[in-house]
Amino acid sequence: MKKIIEVKNLTKAYKKLTAVDDLSLEVYEGEILGLLGPNGSGKSTTINCILSLISFNKGDIKIFGKTIKPDSYDIKKDIGVIFQEVAVFEELTVYENIDYFCGLYIKDKEKRKTYVDDAINLVGLQEFVTFYPKQLSGGLLRRLNIACGIAHKPKLIFLDEPTVAVDPQSRNNILDGIKKLRDNGATIVYTTHYMEEVEILCDRIIILDKGKILASGTSDELKSLANIEEKVTVEVENLKESTITKIKEFKTVDEVEFTNNVLIVTYKKGKNNLVELIDFLKDEKVVYNKIFSERPTLNDVFLELTGKELRD
Amino acid sequence: MFRHNFWYSLKILFRSRALIFWTFAFPLILGTFFYMAFRDIEKNEKLDVIDIAIVDNEEFKNKQDLVATFDELSKGNNKLFNISYVSLEHASTMLQNNEISGYLLVTDSENKIIVKENGVKQTIFKYVLEEIDTTKKIVNDIVTNSTLEFTHYENIYQDAIKLYNESEANIEDISTTNLSYTMIEFYTLIAMTCLYGGILGMTAINKCLANMSNVGKRVAVSALSKFKIVLSSLFASYIVQLVGLFLLLIFTIFVLKVDYGPHIFEVILLSVAGSLAGLSLGLMLGAVFKTKENTKIGLVLSFTMLGCFLSGMMGITMKYMVDKNVPIVNKLNPANMITDGFYSLYYYDTFNRFYFNIASLLIFAFLMILAAFISLRREKYDSI
Numbered sequence: 113m114k115k116i117i118e119v120k121n122l123t124k125a126y127k128k129l130t131a132v133d134d135l136s137l138e139v140y141e142g143e144i145l146g147l148l149g150p151n152g153s154g155k156s157t158t159i160n161c162i163l164s165l166i167s168f169n170k171g172d173i174k175i176f177g178k179t180i181k182p183d184s185y186d187i188k189k190d191i192g193v194i195f196q197e198v199a200v201f202e203e204l205t206v207y208e209n210i211d212y213f214c215g216l217y218i219k220d221k222e223k224r225k226t227y228v229d230d231a232i233n234l235v236g237l238q239e240f241v242t243f244y245p246k247q248l249s250g251g252l253l254r255r256l257n258i259a260c261g262i263a264h265k266p267k268l269i270f271l272d273e274p275t276v277a278v279d280p281q282s283r284n285n286i287l288d289g290i291k292k293l294r295d296n297g298a299t300i301v302y303t304t305h306y307m308e309e310v311e312i313l314c315d316r317i318i319i320l321d322k323g324k325i326l327a328s329g330t331s332d333e334l335k336s337l338a339n340i341e342e343k344v345t346v347e348v349e350n351l352k353e354s355t356i357t358k359i360k361e362f363k364t365v366d367e368v369e370f371t372n373n374v375l376i377v378t379y380k381k382g383k384n385n386l387v388e389l390i391d392f393l394k395d396e397k398v399v400y401n402k403i404f405s406e407r408p409t410l411n412d413v414f415l416e417l418t419g420k421e422l423r424d
Numbered sequence: 425m426f427r428h429n430f431w432y433s434l435k436i437l438f439r440s441r442a443l444i445f446w447t448f449a450f451p452l453i454l455g456t457f458f459y460m461a462f463r464d465i466e467k468n469e470k471l472d473v474i475d476i477a478i479v480d481n482e483e484f485k486n487k488q489d490l491v492a493t494f495d496e497l498s499k500g501n502n503k504l505f506n507i508s509y510v511s512l513e514h515a516s517t518m519l520q521n522n523e524i525s526g527y528l529l530v531t532d533s534e535n536k537i538i539v540k541e542n543g544v545k546q547t548i549f550k551y552v553l554e555e556i557d558t559t560k561k562i563v564n565d566i567v568t569n570s571t572l573e574f575t576h577y578e579n580i581y582q583d584a585i586k587l588y589n590e591s592e593a594n595i596e597d598i599s600t601t602n603l604s605y606t607m608i609e610f611y612t613l614i615a616m617t618c619l620y621g622g623i624l625g626m627t628a629i630n631k632c633l634a635n636m637s638n639v640g641k642r643v644a645v646s647a648l649s650k651f652k653i654v655l656s657s658l659f660a661s662y663i664v665q666l667v668g669l670f671l672l673l674i675f676t677i678f679v680l681k682v683d684y685g686p687h688i689f690e691v692i693l694l695s696v697a698g699s700l701a702g703l704s705l706g707l708m709l710g711a712v713f714k715t716k717e718n719t720k721i722g723l724v725l726s727f728t729m730l731g732c733f734l735s736g737m738m739g740i741t742m743k744y745m746v747d748k749n750v751p752i753v754n755k756l757n758p759a760n761m762i763t764d765g766f767y768s769l770y771y772y773d774t775f776n777r778f779y780f781n782i783a784s785l786l787i788f789a790f791l792m793i794l795a796a797f798i799s800l801r802r803e804k805y806d807s808i
Contacts, residue, residue: 126807160808163645165634167804182644182804189647199638203439204432215428216646216653260642 113140115177116268116299117162122171124157124323131157132168133323139268139301144294146314147303148410150420154323155303156196159270162301163193175268189217192266192298196273198257200245207232207241210259217264231263234289251282258286262293269293271302275309287313307410319414326417331410338408338416340366342385346375346393347402355396362388425648426656433628433660447624447668451617452675458613459680462606473506474545477518477527480509484530493556494528504552525549610682612737614691615762617672618698619731621665622724625706628657629796633710635808636717650800658707658793665699687769690778697785698762702728704792705758711796714805731759761785 117139124132132154139145147155160166162173164180173180175187200209210228218224232238235255245253258274271290275283290313294300304310310317311331318328327334341364351370359375360368364382368375379385386405393400414420437443478484478494485491498507508518515527519540526539526549535553539546630636632653634644643653673692676682684691706724713720735757736743743763746754754760765781772778 164804165641165644166808167806183649183801185647185649188645191645193642193645195638195641197638197641199642201436201639203436208432208435212428212432213642213646215425215432216643216648219425219428 113142115139116141116175117301118172118174118177119158119162120172122158122161122168122173124154124161124166124168131323132161135171135320135323135325137318137325137328139299141299142294142297143315144290144300144302144313146310146317147301147320148305148307148310148317148414149303149320150305153305153320155320156272157323158320159193159272159301159303163191163270189264190267192262192264192269194258194261194269194271194274196276198245198253200253200256200260202245204244205241206237206243206245206248206256206259209245209256210263213260214263217266227263227265230265231259234262234292235259236285236289249279249282250277251279251285254278254282255286255289258289262298265296265298267298269298269300271300273304274302275304275306307414311410317410319410319417321414321418327413334410334413335408338412339380340378340408340412341381342379343406343408343412344377344379344386344389345402345404345406346377346389346400348373348375348393348398348400351375351398352396355398358396359389359392426652429648429653430656430660433631433657434663437624437627437660437664443624443627443664446620447664448671451613451668451672455610455613455672455676455680458606458609459676459682462609472545473503474549475506475508475524476549477508477510477515477524479512479515479527479529481512481530483532484528487530487535489556489560490528490530490535493552497552504548528553606682607684608740610676610684611691611763611766612732614669614672614695615698615735615737615759615766616728616732617669618665618695618762619702619705619728619759621661621699621702622706622709622728623721624661624665625658625703625708626710626720626724627706628661628703629654629707629710629800630717630720631657632800635714635805641808650803651797654707654797654800658703662700662703665703666696669695669699685770690769690775691766694762694765694778694782694785697782697789698758698765700789701758701761701785701792704789704796707796708792708799711799728759731757735760735763737763755784756788758785758788761788 115138117137119135119137122132122135123130135154135158137145147158149155157166161168161171162175162180164173164182164184176190178184178187180187201212204212207228210231211224214224214228214231218227232241235258237252237255237259240248240252240256245256248256254274254277258271261271262269274290275286278286287309290300290302302310302313314331316328316330317334319326319334327337351373356368356370356375359365359377364379364385365377366380367378369378370376377385377389382388386403390403494505494507497504508515508524510518510527512529515524515529516538518524519527519538522540525543525545526537528549529536529538535557537546537550537553539549630640632640632643632650634641644650646653673684673695677684677688705727709723709727710720713723715723732738734742734746734753736746737759743754743760746760754764761781761784765778765785768777768781769775
């Protein structure tokens, strides 16, 4: 597959802090690469370095096979960026904002009009084209922010936490829009600290912490790194201490936790853990309301790798 | 794309309420206050006709120079004196009753002014008499040192009187176009409006800097070159600045009835050049100093205020002090280039100094824009 981005040994250090530490990554044509990590893990700094917005201490960055510099306008014309913060003009309407930013890439007026309309349709802002940004809700504002970044139909798109502080409806709309962009052939780098989003969207995921890559791969590949196989949660009205002790003695059980009438049993391995547990609870005459099984999440992987939660 | 950014920059600037207020409304409001404050000062400064008396004795009648001059000064709409020709006793009584500011008593040995108190009117009366004596002395010297016959003395004397009267008339003419206190304040207002364009220049550059705003980040990663973005934004800001300036001129001329005299074209020309200098100063400060927006605004305002202060906008003495002791400061000071340009229109017969100031402002603007572009070229930030 064709490499769109190639980063080698990137290091960016501030006085006492190394924000990006000897990071290397590759992004391939047509994929959505997720950069997952908690706040301060170096995701945005990595993107800013790749875009040649900030200087870096060491490393080599190539986009479309060329080294990018601040005045590499031939490379920049095929890049779209949606920053974490909403970047629009308060004095321009929704349509004017999208048209203005699209016009920084597309000279032809007719073509630009089509592109702007496409962007408006993609993010679902058709009813708000004459609105000013201050008249929009947070979710609509985020959609406008995205439209401004992708209206010129770039080949490579950077989305830096585009769903922060967004309502569920807008989030779904945004995620659907991103999938459409990928379907249209764009290569996407998506940074977030929401693991659910990368699981839904991304073809490959890189987990970052303290400026270093902890792990990378597909969602399934990463989950296989977790030391657990299954997690079963049971809502019970009452549970004796002796019952909990018996569960802990199961061969495949790793950990048992009981708080606020919720029993969580974590298994290292095994195939019929849920059935076995249901039978046991029946024998013990334990009454339960709800019981369900989960596969390990990326948060479990992160916990496994760093000893802390993703959202810490 | 240059045109695209230019039109949208214009749109953004004209829709920005804060900028509209400071660029358009504020100078008009300030101009109105100036007008209200200084209109009465100007009125009060106009001198009333001075009531005086002349002792109508033989000695006075024999001095034709005095008779003719005082006669001239008590005639017409712009007369300086109301003269009562009375006896010594009557003049003394009038003075005691405060009917006159003073009276003139001519004797063989001297021309004497008698006053009851010192004041502006008494000083003017005294000054006029001294001027007559000085002129007469000059004429006498010419006659004494020449080989002309006495008959010619009468001609020379008459010519001298005529010349004197004409010169008085000239002084009056000049004073109508001379720089009044109100005019200085309005020129100061125009100059300050020009220089406050620095805020517009800084706004133009901030829009393109990734470390200054979120929009700046987006613009910085776009495919349009910084040079084109900054130049087109600057051009739009300049248009807005000029619109503000012309509004101010139109408002002061047609509403406040400010008379800029015969040099209105030069006033506009200097304002246009001054605005460019102010704008480019803001651009340079915005590009070179890597600091927060509020700090940059503070820098532009401080720099402008300091320049205005050193150029004598808040007191003309400062300009003379700086010109005398550290002339280089005012030679590099755009505020001084503007004020000096305005003053030169009134204090010099030729436009050489005026056009020198115009050229200085344009060179200043060019250097500021150049410094800004050098600073921006291939700029990367340590953090954003």
